[in-house]
Amino acid sequence: MPYFRATDPFPLESADHTKLHEFYARLAAGRLATTRCAGCRRLAWPPRAFCGECGSDRFDWTDLSGEGTIHAFTVQEAGLPAGFDGPRVFAIVKIDGLRVFSILVGAEPSKVAIGQPVRVSPLRVADDPDGNARWLPAFCPA
Amino acid sequence: MRKVALVGAGVSKFGVRKASYRDLIWEAGKACFDATPAVKPKDVEGLVVGSVLPERTAFQSHISSMAAEALGIRPSVLSARTEHMCASGTVGIRYAYAFIAAGLADLVMVLGVEKLNQPTGDEAILNMGTGVDREWEAAFGLTAPPCFALAAQRHIAAYGTTEEQLAMVGVKNHTHAAKNPTAHFQKGATLDQVLCSRMISTPLRLFMCSPITDGAAAVLVASEDRARDLTDRPVWIRGTGQALDGFQLTSLHEDYAHWPALERAGRAAYRMAGVTAGDVDVAEVHDCFAIAELIAYEELGFCRKGEAGPFVAHGRSDYGGDVVVNPRGGLIGCGHPLGATGVAQAAEVFAQLRGEAGARQVLDAAVGLTHNNSGMGEHVVMIYGREDR
Numbered sequence: 001m002p003y004f005r006a007t008d009p010f011p012l013e014s015a016d017h018t019k020l021h022e023f024y025a026r027l028a029a030g031r032l033a034t035t036r037c038a039g040c041r042r043l044a045w046p047p048r049a050f051c052g053e054c055g056s057d058r059f060d061w062t063d064l065s066g067e068g069t070i071h072a073f074t075v076q077e078a079g080l081p082a083g084f085d086g087p088r089v090f091a092i093v094k095i096d097g098l099r100v101f102s103i104l105v106g107a108e109p110s111k112v113a114i115g116q117p118v119r120v121s122p123l124r125v126a127d128d129p130d131g132n133a134r135w136l137p138a139f140c141p142a
Numbered sequence: 143m144r145k146v147a148l149v150g151a152g153v154s155k156f157g158v159r160k161a162s163y164r165d166l167i168w169e170a171g172k173a174c175f176d177a178t179p180a181v182k183p184k185d186v187e188g189l190v191v192g193s194v195l196p197e198r199t200a201f202q203s204h205i206s207s208m209a210a211e212a213l214g215i216r217p218s219v220l221s222a223r224t225e226h227m228c229a230s231g232t233v234g235i236r237y238a239y240a241f242i243a244a245g246l247a248d249l250v251m252v253l254g255v256e257k258l259n260q261p262t263g264d265e266a267i268l269n270m271g272t273g274v275d276r277e278w279e280a281a282f283g284l285t286a287p288p289c290f291a292l293a294a295q296r297h298i299a300a301y302g303t304t305e306e307q308l309a310m311v312g313v314k315n316h317t318h319a320a321k322n323p324t325a326h327f328q329k330g331a332t333l334d335q336v337l338c339s340r341m342i343s344t345p346l347r348l349f350m351c352s353p354i355t356d357g358a359a360a361v362l363v364a365s366e367d368r369a370r371d372l373t374d375r376p377v378w379i380r381g382t383g384q385a386l387d388g389f390q391l392t393s394l395h396e397d398y399a400h401w402p403a404l405e406r407a408g409r410a411a412y413r414m415a416g417v418t419a420g421d422v423d424v425a426e427v428h429d430c431f432a433i434a435e436l437i438a439y440e441e442l443g444f445c446r447k448g449e450a451g452p453f454v455a456h457g458r459s460d461y462g463g464d465v466v467v468n469p470r471g472g473l474i475g476c477g478h479p480l481g482a483t484g485v486a487q488a489a490e491v492f493a494q495l496r497g498e499a500g501a502r503q504v505l506d507a508a509v510g511l512t513h514n515n516s517g518m519g520e521h522v523v524m525i526y527g528r529e530d531r
């Protein structure tokens with residue numbers, strides 16, 4: 001089958017496709033990073049290449065601590081999209097003062113609790129059409 | 143600004159339909175024109191089509207022109223499609239309203255249509271992931287249910303809302319839908335059935351969720367002069383409001399039981415209409431999930447914050463209560479063909495305010511409200527009146 005963007009559920013992460021490729025490069029090395037606006041120094045989540053506060057398109061990359069706590073979660077048992085297995089723990093993680101949406105992997109769903117410490121656990125997903133590895137910023141119990 | 147009114151409405155059968163995207167457009171158009179004998183397709187000056195996913199579900203864009211041709215409408219002043227995820231239909235009505243109020247058009251059809259069900263069920267759910275952020279949310283497999291489940295978790299934790307109270311929204315709306323021949327579900331539901339239905343995303347069970355539905359709906363919107371020519375019972379658009387808290391989950395209020403944008407959209411609509419929550423006789427609110435209806439009671443001012451659980455449990459949102467919410471069966475009972483939903487809500491209020499809702503009629507309904515949202519952070523509210531002021 002030829003590659004179709006319309007049926008690939010993952011972002012194209014390489015420098016050929018996104019200004020945010022540094023995020024994915026650091027994630028592949030196990031680091032969770034985001035952008036800090038070079039104009040007004042605001043830390044953003046998710047990373048962004050334009051600041052709606054000051055209008056700057058210059059930014060620096062900053063590593064986050066990689067460890068946070070669960071602020072809210074739900075366990076989806078049915079009705080997930082094809083290719084995404086359940087039960088699946090969706091969570092909002094508080095990390096370095098930011099709220100990050102993600103999934104919790106390697107956890108027993110019935111044991112997940114608000115306030116539970118978690119750490120970033122890069123999740124490898126399908127390679128991109130050029131054969132490059134792709135990663136998503138998932139979390140696991142700390 | 144000029145006064146604007148609804149003068150006609152029609153809805154296709156909602157459900158898992160053996161019908162094409164164009165079939166659904168034909169059905170809603172015919173229903174609307176049949177119900178409005180004074181208007182022929184050639185009389186309609188503009189068409190706005192609310193539709194979210196035709197590129198994916200019918201491999202079709204250029205929607206407004208396609209629909210106009212299907213219905214024999216030749217737009218002379220306005221032709222457009224509105225895509226705003228689940229609120230696309232009401233956003234379309236607002237566009238028609240603004241054109242007519244500004245004097246740029248006199249008679250516009252707003253049609254909402256969606257063909258969500260596909261030969262394989264997997265594809266329909268995959269497509270629903272287009273409504274959240276692809277890179278930061280949908281790439282993890284996120285669709286709507288977990289978002290609203292997070293709100294339900296918070297409402298339970300903060301206010302002691304119970305699973306039974308969530309289930310009562312499902313019971314009420316399935317029961318209402320049993321009296322609506324166009325609804326997806328027609329069998330009603332008991333509390334036990336709702337509480338024993340399959341868990342979708344904790345704590346939301348299947349019968350607390352809207353299903354994946356095909357359907358279409360249409361309304362005719364007219365200027366005051368044209369409306370009075372066409373009918374002796376126009377239903378007036380009295381107020382409207384739209385507000386946004388954010389797109390991504392992590393941009394919203396930190397406590398997902400609070401939807402400030404809905405409160406703002408409602409306040410703007412009430413102020414414009416010169417009414418308060420207590421004046422509303424009938425409301426079509428966006429119960430994509432039971433928790434959404436409960437939070438809507440609170441943010442729209444039908445009850446105080448945190449009191450929505452007892453409000454539904456005591457029947458205050460049902461016939462004989464303070465306000466009849468979702469008499470057509472809501473999204474839970476009728477289904478949620480995205481772009482069609484807001485237009486079908488307007489069609490129900492149109493019928494209710496004209497006294498034409500049959501077995502679902504709310505006694506002496508004079509003021510109606512519709513609420514359509516796109517996720518938890520984006521809301522649109524319309525207020526309709528039997529009287530023009």
Ligand SMILES: [Zn+2]
Pocket residue numbers: 037038039040041042051052053054055056
């Ligand atoms: Zn800045």
